[in-house]
Every structure is written in C-alpha cells, then in structure tokens.
Amino acid sequence: MRRRSVLGILSGAALLPVATYGQKRAMPLLGFLGVSSLADQQPRVDAFVRRMRELGWFENKTILFEYRWAEGRSERYSEIAAEFAKLKVDLIVTAGAGPVLAVKRAAPEIPVVFAIATDPVATGIVSSLAHPGGNATGLSYLGPDLAGKRVQLSREVIPGLSRLGIMANRLAPGPMLELQDVENAAIKIGIAATLFKIVALDDIEAVFTSFKDRCDALYVCSDPLVNAGRFRIVSQGLAASVPTVFGERDSVSAGGLFSYGPNVPDMYRRAADLVDKILRGTKPGEIPVEQPTKIEFVINLKTAKAIGLDVSPIILARADEVIE
Numbered sequence: 001m002r003r004r005s006v007l008g009i010l011s012g013a014a015l016l017p018v019a020t021y022g023q024k025r026a027m028p029l030l031g032f033l034g035v036s037s038l039a040d041q042q043p044r045v046d047a048f049v050r051r052m053r054e055l056g057w058f059e060n061k062t063i064l065f066e067y068r069w070a071e072g073r074s075e076r077y078s079e080i081a082a083e084f085a086k087l088k089v090d091l092i093v094t095a096g097a098g099p100v101l102a103v104k105r106a107a108p109e110i111p112v113v114f115a116i117a118t119d120p121v122a123t124g125i126v127s128s129l130a131h132p133g134g135n136a137t138g139l140s141y142l143g144p145d146l147a148g149k150r151v152q153l154s155r156e157v158i159p160g161l162s163r164l165g166i167m168a169n170r171l172a173p174g175p176m177l178e179l180q181d182v183e184n185a186a187i188k189i190g191i192a193a194t195l196f197k198i199v200a201l202d203d204i205e206a207v208f209t210s211f212k213d214r215c216d217a218l219y220v221c222s223d224p225l226v227n228a229g230r231f232r233i234v235s236q237g238l239a240a241s242v243p244t245v246f247g248e249r250d251s252v253s254a255g256g257l258f259s260y261g262p263n264v265p266d267m268y269r270r271a272a273d274l275v276d277k278i279l280r281g282t283k284p285g286e287i288p289v290e291q292p293t294k295i296e297f298v299i300n301l302k303t304a305k306a307i308g309l310d311v312s313p314i315i316l317a318r319a320d321e322v323i324e
Contacts, residue, residue: 027063028279031089031110033080033099034069035224040250041069044115047265048093051272057279070099072201072228074171077102085110091278093271096224097123097173100136111284114138115271116264118174118222120289129289137274137287139267141222141247146295147178148185150219150245150260153297155189157258157315158217158243163192165215167207167226167233170197175221182219201229208236215242222247222261230254234303241307249298252323257309258299262292296320 032048034041045067049059057063066089070076077099084092085107092103095116101124103112117125118141126132129140155161164186168179176197183193194215196207211218220226220233227250234255237244246252247261270290278284300323304311316322 025064027061028090029064029066029087030275031080031084031087031092032065032067033077033084033092033094033103034067035077035095035099036072036228037069038067040227043250043265044268048115048268048272051269052275055272055276057272057276063279070224072224074098074169074225078106081106091275093275097125098171098224100125100138101173104135108135110135111278112136112138113271113274113278113284115268116141116262117289119177122177123173126289129291131285132287132289133285135284137284137289139270139274139290139292141174141262141267142292146247146261147181148188150247151182151185151189151191153258153260154217154219154243154245155191157299157311158309161191161216163194163215163217165194165196165207165211165218166221167196167198167218168221169223169225170199172223172225175223175226178221182221198225201225201232204229204232204236208240208242211242212240217243217245217257219245220247220251220256222251227251230256238303238306243304243307243309249296249321252298252300252303255303256300257303257307258297258319260297261295263294263296266294267292298323 059065068080081102091111093113094100095114097117100112100114112135115138117138120126120140121128125136166179166182168175186193230251231254234244238255243257246256246259248264249259252259274287277287297319298321299319302324
C-alpha cells in the first residue's frame with residue numbers, strides 16, 4: 001500500500017483504502033477539504049499534520065487522511081462534501097463558511113472543524129462562539145473585527161490615502177461581511193470607498209482596469225478565490241503602483257504591501273487540537289469556537305520601494321516582520 005505523503009499529493013484521487021458500507025474501519029478517516037490548492041496551502045497542511053502527530057495521530061498508522069482541493073472554486077465545495085459523505089469520513093477539516101455550510105447540507109451528521117471562519121455566528125455556521133451547537137466548531141478569523149484596524153493602518157502606512165478600493169468575493173458570506181465593515185470603517189475616518197465584487201479570477205484584471213485614477217490603494221478581503229489569485233492581484237498592483245492591503249502574510253510574501261491578521265498556519269495547528277478532542281469523544285457542538293492568539297503586522301519593504309512608497313521608520317518599528 002502506498003503511503004500518501006502530504007508533500008506528494010498532486011490530485012484529489014483517493015489513494016487510501018476506505019471502509020465500504022457495513023464495514024468497520026480499523027482507524028478513523030479524516031477528510032481534508034482544501035479551499036484552494038496544495039501549493040497554496042502547504043504551510044497550513046504541514047502545521048496541521050505536524051500537530052496531529054504530536055497528539056498521537058500518525059497517517060496510515062493511527063488515522064487515515066483523504067485530501068481534496070477546491071482550487072478556489074466555490075462550486076467544488078458541495079461536490080467534495082458529497083464525496084466525503086459517500087466515503088463516510090469520521091470528521092472533516094476545512095476553512096470558511098462556504099465549505100462548512102456545504103458539509104452541513106451534504107452530511108449534517110459528520111463533525112466539521114474549521115481552521116478559519118471570518119464570522120462564524122453571522123454566517124450561520126455556529127449558534128454562538130461559546131456554544132456552537134450542531135456539528136461544527138473551529139477558530140474565528142476575526143475578519144470583521146480586524147477590518148477597522150487594517151483601514152487605520154492603511155492611512156498610516158500610505159500617506160495621503162483618501163480613496164480606498166475594497167475587493168471581495170461576492171459569493172462568499174464572510175468576505176461580504178468584511179467588505180461592509182471595511183467600507184464603514186473607511187467612511188468613518190473620512191476615506192471614500194469603492195467596492196469591487198468579483199466572482200471569478202478573470203475579474204481581477206477588470207478591477208484594476210476600472211481602478212485606475214479612482215483609488216489610492218486596494219484592500220483585499222481574504223477568501224479562497226482571492227488567495228488563489230493572489231499573484232495576479234499583487235502583480236497587477238505592482239504594475240499599476242497600487243498599494244495592496246491583505247489579512248494574511250502569504251499575500252505579502254507574494255508581493256502585497258502589508259497585512260494585519262492572524263498567523264494562519266498557527267490556526268491550522270490549533271485546529272488539530274479540536275480534531276483530537278472530537279476523535280476522542282467530545283461533540284463538536286460542545287467545543288467553544290476559539291479566537292486567534294497571534295495577530296501579526298507584516299510589511300513588504302521591497303514592494304513599498306517598487307511602487308515608490310516611503311514607509312515611515314516609526315511604522316517599520318511597529319511591524320512584527322519587515323520583508324526586504
């Protein structure tokens with residue numbers, strides 16, 4: 001039997017034997033619904049698997065893994081959820097309201113742990129943070145809560161900022177909530193907001209075409225779709241000398257100007273602890289949704305120089321990390 005190495009997964013094809021209906025598996029089967037691609041999510045998957053090993057869950061020895069990758073396409077969530085329901089996985093790990101809701105529709109009896117969710121209560125995936133109820137629990141991304149802070153940082157990092165573009169996936173509940181909060185935060189401090197709602201990666205170029213001379217910077221609401229298109233976004237931003245603001249460090253490493261948000265691999269690591277509790281008998285609805293413990297401010301100084309932006313030494317001193 002071939003061992004499914006996390007580093008060697010290239011497709012969604014099942015490589016591990018799974019129990020057929022009526023049979024009892026010798027070990028639990030975990031379904032991992034990746035919202036984008038393995039290449040994009042490798043650090044997150046590695047953090048999750050590493051922690052699972054620390055907790056005694058070794059692939060092919062004490063647990064089986066099935067990986068599927070949605071490649072940033074929301075229509076894949078329901079397809080993958082149905083696959084996992086047919087396989088009768090014991091638990092599903094994913095991120096975001098869209099995938100969790102897809103699992104709830106396809107297999108309401110299967111426990112779900114979300115490593116990230118922008119606003120779990122407002123998007124309807126849990127009843128409350130303290131008492132999730134139902135079959136899901138996980139970690140809140142605090143997207144809306146951090147939106148105001150990112151807008152404030154944008155004004156401090158980008159001198160003369162008066163017009164802010166805000167990009168979000170129109171089909172994703174969490175990012176649309178964040179978009180509203182960003183718009184409100186911008187207006188509150190006197191910054192005009194222009195909204196760009198996309199539904200596909202091909203919409204990114206159109207955003208920058210209409211963006212010209214209308215905005216001073218672009219705030220990108222984190223989401224599997226925009227994560228899949230992060231290189232398009234940052235390259236378009238660099239070409240147009242437009243500062244780009246994100247919630248995740250990965251996008252700044254790719255060339256975005258700055259990010260302010262949770263350490264996402266750490267959230268996947270902590271998700272493994274919740275998985276461990278469920279596999280050992282705790283009901284997901286009884287496990288409180290956790291909050292991020294690491295909020296990081298990361299600036300890409302190389303990008304700032306490339307777009308002709310002079311970042312204050314005071315701002316640089318406040319950053320948790322400066323990429324040069």
